[in-house]
Amino acid sequence: MVADLRHDDFLQAEPAGPLESSQNQPSAVLTVEKLALSLAGKEILQQVDFSLSAIGVTSVIGPSGAGKSSLLRCLNGLESGWTGGVKIDGNDIRQWPGGWDQLRRHVGLIAQKPLVFNTSIRANVCFGLHGWRQRRRADGLVKASLQQAALWDEVADRLDAAATTLSVGQQQRLCIARAIAIKPKILLLDEPTASLDPLSKQLIEQSMLQLAQQIPLICVTHDLEQAQRLKGQVIFMCDGRVIEQAASDQFFRQPQQIETREFLRWSVCDCD
């Protein structure tokens, strides 16, 4: 179902900001150092440290309230009151040319609840493109993005239909297509398959695995089996801290930390 189309096909045009120099190396490396976030007097993230390789999936797991979603929101600038350092390819995201808006074009975020704009499927995919001329002449990009998101076969003959007529699973894949249409260097996914049917879940995972061959993906999930299926790295968070980071096989076979073992055994964190 997922088309064999390389992400590079549409990564060729106008990257902006510090990544301009890395046309032949579209993927980015993310480094997070001592990241801390407090909201309303509560510490959401504490001294979070990790780094990601250029490609592949990194699953972030942990109990509810561990700070997983907040971490993603910090990484693409939706939360800006954090301290510490976040660097993409060595560039501090606070100093990103063009500010947060420009950063978000490089660090896409897919929310848990699929949210399509009240317009056509085609217009949704093109929504992030600058300029109406670019949006009108984006047929190739629309097709490539929808293929990458494993949605093309289902909507090819009705691109001008309202996006709201799609099922929830299709809407989520449309959100993925919309995010990758602006050629992000890193894609963040916040429980992208929560409450979706098994088929939609499978299609989205396939799409993620294919995308992960081109760019780094960070996927927050409560589904431990999904984290295993996605392979790559696994980060376990609890109480706003990174407890353990390891390759998926090693993480699930031989967790090093007591909290991780407890979590995997009971799926309940007992950090205290």
Place this chain on the structure above:
Amino acid sequence: MILRWWLSTSALLSSLTIVLVFGFLLQSSWPLIQQQGITFIIGDEWYPFESLYGMLPALVGTVWAVALALLIALPCGVAAAILCAELLPAQLRGAMRFSMELMAGVPSVVYGLLGMWVLLPLLESQLDLLTGRTLLAAGLLLALMILPTIMVLSEDAIRAVSQSQREAAKNLGIGWDAMLWRVLLPQAWPGIRVATLLATGRAMGETVAVMLVVGSIDRIPDPFYNFLQPAQTLTSRIGREMAEASIGSLHWAALLFCGLLLAIIAIGLSLLIQRKVVAA
């Protein structure tokens, strides 16, 4: 059982009222229709003493005054709504909204007096006019009167755009100004449209304030786009002449036909609003 009977009777009475209003207006203006057909609607002369009841000057005047009012109030009202909903801190927003709600509650005769004492001399002096009683004066005054309706309802519509929609746009790297044009205004458009239609209804039905500033001269502006001339609107004609017409006369019937025209337009607008709201 009693509750059901009470609810049904109330609903029936409400529905009957509108039928009764239409019935009364039609029945009262029937002598005129019977005698002159309906061609008088496009007649351009209004001389009651010669039984000439051309409606066109007042219709054109009404359309002009309302169009001018919308042309001024719509961009201002929507801009104020955007400012209020998106940019102002909560306290300032509350103050601005409160002032708009107060404006909406001021009786129209007060606006009319304000127009007479402030607006008319201002127009006369600034535009070097013989009289400030013009379509422009009516348009400006109506704009002031419908501004709160447009602003308050549009602000509600903009604030009703969900945070998740905004975040979805933000996640695509869309800045605030682009988000305004591509997310906020399109999403809020059904609400803004309803606000505009309601404001149009109010502007069309406004009598006293318009009567005091429009000049009440029964002629089509020459050229027709010249809004610096005195004119007449349907409501100002009714307001000015109703006391002079004897009940049951053709003049009386013609004035009630003006009311019928207004009612038809108002009902049309209401139906339009309902259709749009359901569609939205």
